[in-house]
Amino acid sequence: MTFNARGTYAIFKNELMRMFRTIFGSILSPVITTSLYLVVFGAAMGDRMDLGGVNYGAFIVPGLLMLTLLSESTSNASFGIYMPKFTGAIYELLSAPVGVAETLIGFVGAAAVKSLILAAIILGTAALIVDYSIAHPILALGYIVLVAASFSLLGFIIGLWADGFEKLQIIPLLVLMPLTFLGGTFYPISALEGPWQYVAMVNPVVYLVSGLRWTFLGESDFPIMLSFGATLGFLLICIAVIGWIFKTGWRLRE
């Protein structure tokens, strides 16, 4: 069966346009929030932090970027698929000649692209507030794309699973946000007291933040391949779950 490229593009464009229709909530709000973190923790308090020669503002940039990437990728993709379910417009997607590949590239691709646009704006804004550089820009870009795609996939699953607006918020607010804050966004894991370092290692977001920080600073708490492997594994698990959802029709064709 042939790939429906036009259908994919139609979904992708529609999703991107929907996001830009709500530009304040989609773009400005996360940019302002991240900028405030940078101003308060980076510019105002950064001088008082001792990280062995690393500027604190530069240290938290990848962590804050990860925080935004995770929350925005997840919420955009979950909202993108949940809204048609909520309004009933999902009928069109289900009756159209589009399969798993077209749907994922359309919905998840749009959510990931929006996250990438957001990441670029945040990095540009951060450059105005704190002094930072990117040690491995190509790897940083690749890693950001991987994280955006992975968590957009997770968001897509949440959007399919959710049967109410409250459920849409549960995982981003009650799981991802705390894990990211406790995942080394604002501090190195090595700074934690003995046993807490081992507790932190159970938190999967630690490896994500660590990986992105490595691409920025050239050093981090864990080897880059461990972070990269964990993220890639997560992406593959999400794709497998979505494939199963489409195959069985769970929450779609019940």
Added chain:
Amino acid sequence: MPEPILNIRGLEKTYKGGVKALDGVDLTINRGEIFALLGPNGAGKTTLIGSVCGLVRPTGGKIEVFGQDLATSWKNVRRQIGLVPQELSFDMFDKVIRQVRYSRGMFGSAPDEARIEEVLRSLSLWDKRNAAIRELSGGMKRRVMIAKALAHDPQLLFLDEPTAGVDVELRRDMWRQIDMLRDRGVTIILTTHYIEEAEEMADRVGVIAKGRILLVDDKDAIMAKLGRTEAHFTIDSPLAELPAPLTGYPVHLEEGGTSLVYRGGDGTGKGKREVAELAQLLTREGIAFSGLETQESTLEDIFVDLLHEPVETAA
């Protein structure tokens, strides 16, 4: 020679919890016809449409559309199918023209602004093309649903209760739209509660109840087969028995011989002719009557009768 465009055999759907929505449905739809599927709430109409359009996963049976097996060639098949569901379901905040373009693209059709304009103009939506859908009236929103379904030029169009909850004027407007689509060769399957709609629009009619097709036939053939005329003559002087010349007709006496009741005909005009003959015979026999009431059965009467006395027929 009718060319089958949709062929459904033994279609079954049992929902989780055990509700059997479709119970061995056989149905053939021919190219270019308008087919009305009648049935009460919960009869299986929407499940049947959903099974063909991909909204529902059947638990048994086979569906062929345009001669292709839907299970294996669903992508090719769906490009040529349009669906207008019962509910108004779209992104209310989006503009009309963008939503119509979106539908065309999603079904794999190349951008064609001239065609989009043609569709919007045919539904009197061109002037509203840049309006947000939420700003439109209910009737206009329903037109947007139709425009979205027509945007990719489907050969087979499903209209699920297209005029449910709309006023009489809009309903007649919808009928005109459906007529125009018929003229363009689009095959249309519509479900409806309104018998009047089926009588007005359909070439053939199917009746479904409890997940089973009870009857499928040409509308006129159904009327001929099951339609009847009922006439009541009010006789001035009570009759003790039927006069001999009347015994060959389907008549009987009621109300102590003061009412002569005729029930007959076949929906083709035979009933009216026989009632006229009866009137002449009564006059000729010197039997005075002071009143005559006649009533032709409608598709609605037939529909109600069928639901009470299921008839088993093949599609």
